[in-house]
Structures are given as C-alpha cells and as structure tokens.
Amino acid sequence: MKDQKSxxxxxxxxxxxxxxxxxxxxxxxxxxxxxxVHRGVYDGQDVAVKLLDWGEEGxxxxxxxxxxxxxxxxxxxxWHKLDHPNVTKFIGATIGSSELNIQTENGHIGMPSNTxxxxxxxxxxGALKSYLIKNxxxxxxxxxxxxxxxxxxxxxxxxxxxxxxxRDVKTENMLLDKTRTVKLADFGVARxxxxxxxxxxxxxxxxxxxxxxxxxxxxxxxxxxxxSFGICLWEIYCCDMPYPDLSFSEVxxxxxxxxxRPEIPRCCPSSLANVMKRCWDANPDRRPEMEVVxxxxxxxxxxxxxxxxxxxxxxxxxxxxxxxxxxxxxDSLRRLRRALRxxxxxxxxxxxxxx
Numbered sequence: 122m123k124d125q126k127s128x129x130x131x132x133x134x135x136x137x138x139x140x141x142x143x144x145x146x147x148x149x150x151x152x153x154x155x156x157x158v159h160r161g162v163y164d165g166q167d168v169a170v171k172l173l174d175w176g177e178e179g180x181x182x183x184x185x186x187x188x189x190x191x192x193x194x195x196x197x198x199x200w201h202k203l204d205h206p207n208v209t210k211f212i213g214a215t216i217g218s219s220e221l222n223i224q225t226e227n228g229h230i231g232m233p234s235n236t237x238x239x240x241x242x243x244x245x246x247g248a249l250k251s252y253l254i255k256n257x258x259x260x261x262x263x264x265x266x267x268x269x270x271x272x273x274x275x276x277x278x279x280x281x282x283x284x285x286x287x288r289d290v291k292t293e294n295m296l297l298d299k300t301r302t303v304k305l306a307d308f309g310v311a312r313x314x315x316x317x318x319x320x321x322x323x324x325x326x327x328x329x330x331x332x333x334x335x336x337x338x339x340x341x342x343x344x345x346x347x348x349s350f351g352i353c354l355w356e357i358y359c360c361d362m363p364y365p366d367l368s369f370s371e372v373x374x375x376x377x378x379x380x381x382r383p384e385i386p387r388c389c390p391s392s393l394a395n396v397m398k399r400c401w402d403a404n405p406d407r408r409p410e411m412e413v414v415x416x417x418x419x420x421x422x423x424x425x426x427x428x429x430x431x432x433x434x435x436x437x438x439x440x441x442x443x444x445x446x447x448x449x450x451x452d453s454l455r456r457l458r459r460a461l462r463x464x465x466x467x468x469x470x471x472x473x474x475x476x
Contacts, residue, residue: 160243167243168212190216193237199285199308200239207276209296209306210242244304246297249273253292253360260360263390263428265301269357271418272303277350278411280305281343290349291330292356329363333377333403344405350414351400355383358393358429390427392420 161170173193193216200211216237246252249269253261261269273295280287287294287305294307332348334341352363363383364372375381382401385394396417402408409417 161240163212163240167245168240169243171239171241173237173239190237193239196308197239200241203280203283203285205276205279206302207272207304208279209244209304212240212242214239241306242298242304244296244298244306246299246301248293249295249297249303249357250292252297253356257360260429261357263426264423266358266393266428267418267421267423268301269303270354271415273305273350273353273357274411274415274418276303276305277346278415281346281411286343287346287349289327289330290346290353291327292353293327295353328369328372331376332401332405334405336373337377341405343411344408347400347408347411347414348402348405350411351397351408352383354393354397354400355385358389359383359386360429386429388427388429390421392417392422393427 157172159170159172161168163170173189193214197211197214201214203211214237277287277290287308289307294305296304296306298304330349330352332341332345335345356363364381367375372381380403382398385397396414399407399409399417400414
C-alpha cells in the first residue's frame, strides 16, 4: 500500500507534493517515540503531517518493523473511513516513499525510504490538554465546559456507531480547530469492536484514563471509551490532572480494587457530576452509551453558570484549595531560594531552612 485513498472526501496523497516548509522546530507540532508531527501544506491547504520513522536498516528487528507497520496500517484503515465534524479529517497516507522530503532554506532534504506519513487536517488550536493547562488557574466558563464535552461526546458517539473503539481517549488526543471545536485524533490503537468481548483484552490506553477492566486485563468493549470520557469530562471542568501524585502501580491498584476516581468539586452542578459518575462506573454494563451521554449533556442548563471558580478568588471553590496552597507555597519557597542564592552566591542554599 503506497498511497491510501480517503473515502471521506480526501484524495490520493503523493509524497512529492507534501511540502513541510521547514525542518525547524517551529513547524514540529508534536514529537513521539517513533516520529514527529509537522505542520505542512498539501494540495493548497494547511495540513498536519505525521511522520513515522522506524529507524535505519538493521536498527530494528524484522518483528519490530512488522509490528509498527501493522499499527500504521491499522490506523489508516480506521481513520480513512471516518467523516464527522468532531473527528479530525483524514486526507491520505503513504508508506515507505523515497519521494517524501522537507523543504528548507537550503533546498529539499529527502527522508529515509522507510518513513511513512499520515496527512490530516491541521487544527491550529492544538491539543485540548494544552488548552486546559493554560486555563488551570482561571478555569472555564460552564458554557464552554459543556460545549467542549459535547464535541467530544458526539465524536465518540459517531465512532461507536461505526463499531470503532478508540481505546486511547484522553485530552491529549483531542484537537481544537480555529473555532475551538473539539476533534478526535490519533487512531493508532483504535480498532473495530469485536463481536465477542473475549477477543478484546490487554492494557491498551493511557494510565489515568484506562477503565478498570482494561487495567485488570479483562475483556472489554466500547464502554472503556465511556469510562475514559468520564475522566476527560472531569478534566475539562476542573482544568486539572487526575491523580497527579500517584504512581502507575498505585493508580492501577486503587482504580481496580478501591474504586478510586477523581474528586468531584462540591461546586460542580449535580447534573454534570451525575454524567461523570455514570460514565466511570466500575461496571461497564451500567455505563451509558455515548449517544445517551450526548442527550444528557444537551439537557444541562448553562444559563445560570456553574463553572468551577478559581480558588484564589473570594468565592472560589474550596475543594482544591489545599493543593493550590501547597503549590503556591512550594513556588514561593523556590523563588526565595533563588533570591538567596543570588544574594549569597558562595553559601550552600540546601542547608538553609526555608520554613
């Protein structure tokens, strides 16, 4: 498979027509274990180009290369059939083309012949996770929270209607376009849902978002995405990270055996808190379908507000005040230590007590 045709409106991707503009870090949108995502131009439109480089000849075993190639093919097979406003639009893909190059100020630089690429629409808003981090202190208006949640829910509902399980639902895999519409991306581990749940097992996904049955190595189905959505919904509302102080083993044990879930702020409207709780229920059968989640979110009234109020404001939510005060104290101590180092450069600051 050299070129992959998109059935959702895209065309054939010719590697010699992909213009990545520059190899500078400014055009690199993201980096991963096996490649990078660049901003580029294809057929006159801004695109994101996901380059997968599996290493030079001999640097990986045949089995490793075969596994990576199969994963790449699986992503293309799933992605190219999708067409929905809340799914990043697939444009095309190519495998192992020597014609792929990067345009720089000094001309074109050819890529290794085993480099593969996926070309999709470019979303200038970046990852949803980055957007939430930027708003960690200020928080989001309740209307924005529901809008983002609905976008994500509609995208997942569409996937499930196509019998596709994403399996790695997290805010890092959601992108924002120029209108702040959320679009699902990264279908590297997505797959068609097996008719027999016993055919889908294994720990696939990202810690903190993985459902108990996935962490436990038990059979699972599309309801694992519903669980992950519940965690994302909490993250969107709180603009915070779930379980920031726990290790992999601690999260795995607590989620599976102790029913650990993120703490829902008391200021969170009960209508939204109910969606979170139902989505991350320990029993997959009790979790709602994503189509139902969409209806639940659409029914929430945002006219009276209800967004999380920053803890540093007079009426701020007290739920996370302890953590916020701890972070503020640590930040103040670091600044004090730097100031002391500047004033007393020859004295060991590690021995200076800052309390």
